[in-house]
Amino acid sequence: MSIMEIEGVRYSYDGRRNVLKGVSAKFEAGKMYAVLGPSGCGKTTLLSLLGGLDSPASGRILYQGEDIAKTGLAEHRRSHVAFIFQSYNLIDYLTPMENVALTSKLPPLPILERLGFTPEEAKRNVLKLSGGQQQRVAIARALASDAQVILADEPTGNLDEDTAAGITGILKECAHKSGKCVVIVTHSNELAKSADAAMRLRKGELQISDGR
Numbered sequence: 001m002s003i004m005e006i007e008g009v010r011y012s013y014d015g016r017r018n019v020l021k022g023v024s025a026k027f028e029a030g031k032m033y034a035v036l037g038p039s040g041c042g043k044t045t046l047l048s049l050l051g052g053l054d055s056p057a058s059g060r061i062l063y064q065g066e067d068i069a070k071t072g073l074a075e076h077r078r079s080h081v082a083f084i085f086q087s088y089n090l091i092d093y094l095t096p097m098e099n100v101a102l103t104s105k106l107p108p109l110p111i112l113e114r115l116g117f118t119p120e121e122a123k124r125n126v127l128k129l130s131g132g133q134q135q136r137v138a139i140a141r142a143l144a145s146d147a148q149v150i151l152a153d154e155p156t157g158n159l160d161e162d163t164a165a166g167i168t169g170i171l172k173e174c175a176h177k178s179g180k181c182v183v184i185v186t187h188s189n190e191l192a193k194s195a196d197a198a199m200r201l202r203k204g205e206l207q208i209s210d211g212r
């Protein structure tokens, strides 16, 4: 059974041009999904709607069979989803340890170490970290949360190939071993190949390629 579903979702920022023109898809727990598509095609928009940051103009988004509009978007965001934003959204006056601790009761250091941080880096102010390191703090924060769904917007966009492959492996493990539903927006064909299923957003419509 799917954990999340989108049904006939339409969305427009200006009320005239539809970014999403009736998009439907199902997402299962224990699987990693890749969403591909050219810049500006609506990938971040789709992720925002899945995560309850905004409401569709029409259509429904279901979490475990229930319309998130009925659950309440704030409740959906708080209880079910963890975001890895394209722009990281870290609290910039805190350290990586403090950023991770904000969303988790788990000890932050082992999670940060798994993502390649030294204890010294984990205690440094996040503004004194490289873009790739900040991206990894955002990933650590999502991994540390209890949320069943991880929504990641280009989580490997600022990482070198080897680090990106390592992070992809960790996100996949999260799906396969911890039973989470991981949805990743990406421009990387490598990442898409290692996903359980890939979807392509084009001209406001979503084409689904089967899991490999």
Ligand SMILES: Nc1ncnc2c1ncn2[C@@H]1O[C@H](COP(=O)(O)OP(=O)(O)OP(=O)(O)O)[C@@H](O)[C@H]1O
Pocket: 013, 014, 019, 037, 038, 039, 040, 041, 042, 043, 044, 045, 046
């Ligand atoms: N707040 C906004 N107000 C008006 N238009 C917006 C807003 N945010 C995005 N758009 C437009 O909606 C379309 C989809 O944007 P979106 O950010 O979802 O694309 P994307 O696929 O994530 O692109 P990228 O790969 O560059 O991140 C684009 O044409 C964009 O200019």
Ligand SMILES: [Mg+2]
Pocket: 043, 044, 045, 086, 153
């Ligand atoms: Mg985007």
